Amino acid sequence: MNIINLENITKIYQVGSEEVHALDGVSLKIDRNEYVAIMGPSGSGKSTLMNILGCLDTPTEGKYDLKGTDVSDMSDNALAEVRNREIGFVFQTFNLLPRATSFHNVELPLIYAGIPAARRHEMAEVALSSVGLKDRMLHKPSELSGGQRQRVAVARALVIGPSIILADEPTGNLDSKTGEDIMTLFHEIYEQGNTIILVTHEEYIANHAKRVIRLLDGKVESDKQVANHTVPARGK
Numbered sequence: 001m002n003i004i005n006l007e008n009i010t011k012i013y014q015v016g017s018e019e020v021h022a023l024d025g026v027s028l029k030i031d032r033n034e035y036v037a038i039m040g041p042s043g044s045g046k047s048t049l050m051n052i053l054g055c056l057d058t059p060t061e062g063k064y065d066l067k068g069t070d071v072s073d074m075s076d077n078a079l080a081e082v083r084n085r086e087i088g089f090v091f092q093t094f095n096l097l098p099r100a101t102s103f104h105n106v107e108l109p110l111i112y113a114g115i116p117a118a119r120r121h122e123m124a125e126v127a128l129s130s131v132g133l134k135d136r137m138l139h140k141p142s143e144l145s146g147g148q149r150q151r152v153a154v155a156r157a158l159v160i161g162p163s164i165i166l167a168d169e170p171t172g173n174l175d176s177k178t179g180e181d182i183m184t185l186f187h188e189i190y191e192q193g194n195t196i197i198l199v200t201h202e203e204y205i206a207n208h209a210k211r212v213i214r215l216l217d218g219k220v221e222s223d224k225q226v227a228n229h230t231v232p233a234r235g236k
């Protein structure tokens, strides 16, 4: 089943008297439990596409069907509701609350979702355990390594049980060894049946995905299955 169906999406930014065509007729279908990397040079429209996929923004024209619901014309409030329920975000810069513990950072989406405290605590603990941070629940971001911070961010993305994980350069601020650890984690999440879409400019990171979509000037330049995608070694 297509979880994502984009039909002829355009996004035009008006800058003064100039129109910037950030996306120019993008059509894509993505199935449940796909693992997709989006690549392309700077300015090719990757972040604009991720913002639309993540219901942070709406297209100028075209149709976006998410799990059978047309979200292309939704109001900001309706879009926010879909986003909180369906999308887990992971960012290059982690975007954690600096003064809050790992536990509280992961609990936050559950507070927004109105989940009662006891259930919330249980869910946050399960999510942090699943990324190997059960013993770092009361640490603040400044007391964690970069890789651990990104693990907290992954736990926060997963805790609500989203339909899609969107990651924009999730290894961009990590050294290559730590980046590989995060890619191992993404592989596990994918194997559990999740749908993952990540932006990267590193070929070796994209190679972990099963499908690579390349953008150029706001258009899909190529869309290919990865023949020999990297399967991380088990156990650490």
Ligand SMILES: Nc1ncnc2c1ncn2[C@@H]1O[C@H](COP(=O)(O)OP(=O)(O)O)[C@@H](O)[C@H]1O
Residues within 6 Å of the ligand: 013, 014, 015, 020, 021, 022, 040, 041, 042, 043, 044, 045, 046, 047, 048, 049
């Ligand atoms: N908020 C905005 N206002 C005006 N132009 C924008 C805005 N966001 C992106 N753009 C332009 O749209 C194009 C695509 O940008 P972006 O999606 O950020 O590309 P990428 O993530 O691939 O580097 C670029 O030419 C960029 O300058």
Ligand SMILES: [Mg+2]
Residues within 6 Å of the ligand: 046, 047, 048
């Ligand atoms: Mg970008």
